[in-house]
Amino acid sequence: xxxxxxxxxxxxxxxxxxxxxxxxxxxxxxxxxxxxxxxxxxxxxxxxxxxxxxxxxxxxxxxxxxxxxxxxxxxxxxxxxxxxxxxxxxxxxxxxxxxxxxxxxxxxxxxxxxxxxxxxxxxxxxxxxxxxxxxxxxxxxxxxxxxxxxxxxxxxxxxxxxxxxxxxxxxxxxxxxxxxxxxxxxxxxxxxxxxxxxxxxxxxxxxxxxxxxxxxxxxxxxxxxxxxxxxxxxxxxxxxxxxxxxxxxxxxxxxxxxxxxxxxxxxxxxxxxxxxxxxxxxxxxxxxxxxxxxxxxxxxxxxxxxxxxxxxxxxxxxxxxxxxxxxxxxxxxxxxxxxxxxxxxxxxxxxxxxxxxxxxxxxxxxxxxxxxxxxxxxxxxxxxxxxxxxxxxxxxxxxxxxxxxxxxxxxxxxxxxxxxxxxxxxxxxxxxxxxxxxxx
Ligand code: MEV
Numbered sequence: 283x284x285x286x287x288x289x290x291x292x293x294x295x296x297x298x299x300x301x302x303x304x305x306x307x308x309x310x311x312x313x314x315x316x317x318x319x320x321x322x323x324x325x326x327x328x329x330x331x332x333x334x335x336x337x338x339x340x341x342x343x344x345x346x347x348x349x350x351x352x353x354x355x356x357x358x359x360x361x362x363x364x365x366x367x368x369x370x371x372x373x374x375x376x377x378x379x380x381x382x383x384x385x386x387x388x389x390x391x392x393x394x395x396x397x398x399x400x401x402x403x404x405x406x407x408x409x410x411x412x413x414x415x416x417x418x419x420x421x422x423x424x425x426x427x428x429x430x431x432x433x434x435x436x437x438x439x440x441x442x443x444x445x446x447x448x449x450x451x452x453x454x455x456x457x458x459x460x461x462x463x464x465x466x467x468x469x470x471x472x473x474x475x476x477x478x479x480x481x482x483x484x485x486x487x488x489x490x491x492x493x494x495x496x497x498x499x500x501x502x503x504x505x506x507x508x509x510x511x512x513x514x515x516x517x518x519x520x521x522x523x524x525x526x527x528x529x530x531x532x533x534x535x536x537x538x539x540x541x542x543x544x545x546x547x548x549x550x551x552x553x554x555x556x557x558x559x560x561x562x563x564x565x566x567x568x569x570x571x572x573x574x575x576x577x578x579x580x581x582x583x584x585x586x587x588x589x590x591x592x593x594x595x596x597x598x599x600x601x602x603x604x605x606x607x608x609x610x611x612x613x614x615x616x617x618x619x620x621x622x623x624x625x626x627x628x629x630x631x632x633x634x635x636x637x638x639x640x641x642x643x644x645x646x647x648x649x650x651x652x653x654x655x656x657x658x659x660x661x662x663x664x665x666x667x668x669x670x671x672x673x674x675x676x677x678x679x680x681x682x683x684x685x686x687x688x689x690x691x692x693x694x695x696x697x698x699x700x701x702x703x704x705x706x707x708x709x710x711x712x713x714x715x716x717x718x719x720x721x722x
Contacts, residue, residue, distance in 0.1 A: 284305050284306070344365065345364070352657070354388075361571055363571055369678040370567065373566075376661055384527055387653045391516075395441065399457045400503065401504040404454055405454050405498070410494075411445070415445040422480050437465060441461045442461045443460045444459050445459075467624075468581075470624075511588045513592060513616055515616050515648075517648040520610065557598050561599050564655040575639070621641070684715070687715050700714055
């Protein structure tokens with residue numbers, strides 16, 4: 283039976299490893315060996331990674347792949363993707379190549395507004411709070427000058443602070459709903475620092491105000507935090523082509539194929555069970571680029587899923603139409619991304635990923651990420667309405683199964699060739715592997 287540990291964070295890395303191995307694993311030596319095998323031999327680089335978080339014991343690798351041939355607004359990109367799922371990079375590459383021959387992706391950034399809120403409770407008449415707020419509004423900005431001056435020099439800063447009465451939803455609940463322009467920074471630290479300053483000013487000015495001195499009203503700050511819901515930080519990505527250009531194989535006509543895609547998207551529009559999986563496929567592409575470029579994929583996930591439910595029911599993030607013989611497939615999503623600050627200047631692979639993307643601005647990155655999501659969805663829906671998803675998935679998964687079985691390089695080559703003409707299932711791979719072993 284394990285007991286709680288005091289002062290774990292103060293132990294050395296070796297001590298932490300020894301403790302976790304002894305307390306929670308059956309073979310301490312093996313645990314220690316695995317953890318150390320993933321240490322980087324370059325001590326400076328390892329130290330950098332150790333210091334990203336607390337209590338680091340080793341590194342956790344994800345493959346970093348490249349999906350080439352993405353033509354976006356007439357510029358050709360090779361997109362770095364960090365992801366563990368075997369078919370994602372292959373699917374993205376296939377979709378990129380498909381659309382490369384059909385004019386590529388067209389994208390636009392619609393807006394770039396970030397949001398943060400000071401949540402507070404106030405007991406009293408709203409009108410009185412409103413006139414107090416109007417009085418102190420300039421001071422809220424004034425007191426935050428030290429935080430905002432550099433951002434303002436670059437053309438960003440606070441764009442609005444509004445008082446919102448939320449008492450219909452929760453008794454005595456109000457907020458300062460604030461919007462920001464953070465340019466190439468994701469802006470979390472900037473926004474949170476501004477909000478905490480607004481809260482401080484609000485509290486102090488309330489305490490000093492003669493209007494409230496004699497009376498019963500109370501104002502209590504609950505919290506100050508940015509919102510990951512950014513419905514006005516939107517980007518749109520689109521592909522389109524005349525229907526006849528969709529013809530790639532002889533199994534279905536181009537018209538038939540286009541209609542099947544439109545129908546699949548319509549289903550994801552109206553059926554939440556399908557929409558969640560449909561959007562999960564989109565996030566395969568989005569998260570992989572977000573992660574490779576050192577951005578916060580949890581924030582992006584939260585914001586995008588909330589956006590998918592903005593009309594009251596969870597729905598598809600992509601759209602498809604056929605009009606006047608033109609097939610159109612597009613996505614519109616909120617993406618609060620940064621290409622400066624955070625990990626972007628710190629993690630060598632993140633820096634490299636950004637360099638591969640030609641050092642994009644945050645707006646450029648929004649467009650690239652939206653394209654990765656759209657491409658991924660096109661690839662998934664295309665497989666789903668034609669061959670089914672398993673054909674491609676299992677082909678990619680074949681190598682994982684062979685590695686699990688401990689197949690030699692020679693066996694892998696033979697079996698990959700064998701499964702070019704046979705259906706890949708877990709049991710079929712095991713059977714083929716066993717029969718190869720028996721022959722050898
Ligand atoms: C698997 O990771 C993603 C898919 O399920 C997406 C979809 O169904 O559209 C293939």
